[in-house]
Amino acid sequence: MKTETFRALGEPSRLRIVELLRNGPLSVGEIADTLAIRQPQVSKHLRVLAEAAIVAVEPIERRRIYHLEAEPFEEIGEWVDSFERLWSTRLDSLDAYLNSLAEKRNEDE
Amino acid sequence: MKTETFRALGEPSRLRIVELLRNGPLSVGEIADTLAIRQPQVSKHLRVLAEAAIVAVEPIERRRIYHLEAEPFEEIGEWVDSFERLWSTRLDSLDAYLNSLAEKRNEDE
C-alpha cells in the first residue's frame, strides 16, 4: 500500500474535497465556493490529490472539472480486506505469541 | 471519516509498523529490531497510532505488546464501500453535470 494515498487523504481540507466530489464532479470554483476555501488553496490541494491519482481532471470550456478516480479506493478496499481476512485469527495470533513466550520461559529454566 | 486515521497511516514508518503488526502482535523492541528503527521513534509512532485507535497495547511481563485494532479498518472499509457503491453512477454524474452546463448555456441564450 502506498503511503502517498493516505498522506493525501490525511489532511482535513483534502478529505473534505474528496467527500464533496463523492457527489459528483465539480469545477475548481465550485469546490472553493462550497467549502469556503480560497481558490489557490483548492488548486494546490487538487494537485496533491491528482499526484496521488485520487482525482483526475477533464477540461470543459473554460473550466477544469475534477472527479474521483476509482483505483485508489479499490486499492484501499483490498488493503483493508486483507487485514479483515486475518481478523478472525487475531486472537489466535495473540495466543500463539503468548505461547511462544511461555516456551521461551521453559527453555530458560 | 476521520482525517486522523489517514494521517496516522500516511507516514512511511507508521505504515510499515501497521503492516508488520498485520502478522500478529509484537513488542516495541521486536518492532524496532525488525524494521531497523530506533526504539524511541517506534514508541513515538506507536503513540500516534494508539491515539488514532489503530493499535492497542497489552502489558505482558516487562514488555508492552502492541496489536492492531479492528475498528479503524472496518471504518475505512465502509468508507470506501460507500464510494464504490456510487461508482457505477459516476459516469452518469458526469453526464448530469455536462447536461447542467448545457442547460445553463441554453438559459443564457
Next chain:
DNA sequence: GTGTCATATTCTCGTCAAGGAATATATTGG
C-alpha cells in the same frame, strides 16, 4: 490582437512533525 474569466503557480511566513540523543519511568528479579 485585447480583455475577461477560470485556474495554476510562486513567494514568504509560521507551524507542526519527524529524527537524534539523552534521560526518565516502569516493571521485574535479587
Next chain:
DNA sequence: CCAATATATTCCTTGACGAGAATATGACAC
C-alpha cells in the same frame, strides 16, 4: 532498596507543509 531490562518522554534541530497574497498562465469571446 538496588540493578537490569523494556519502554516512554523530553529537548533540540531541521525539513516539510499549509495558508495568505500576489502574480502568472490558459482558454475563450470580441
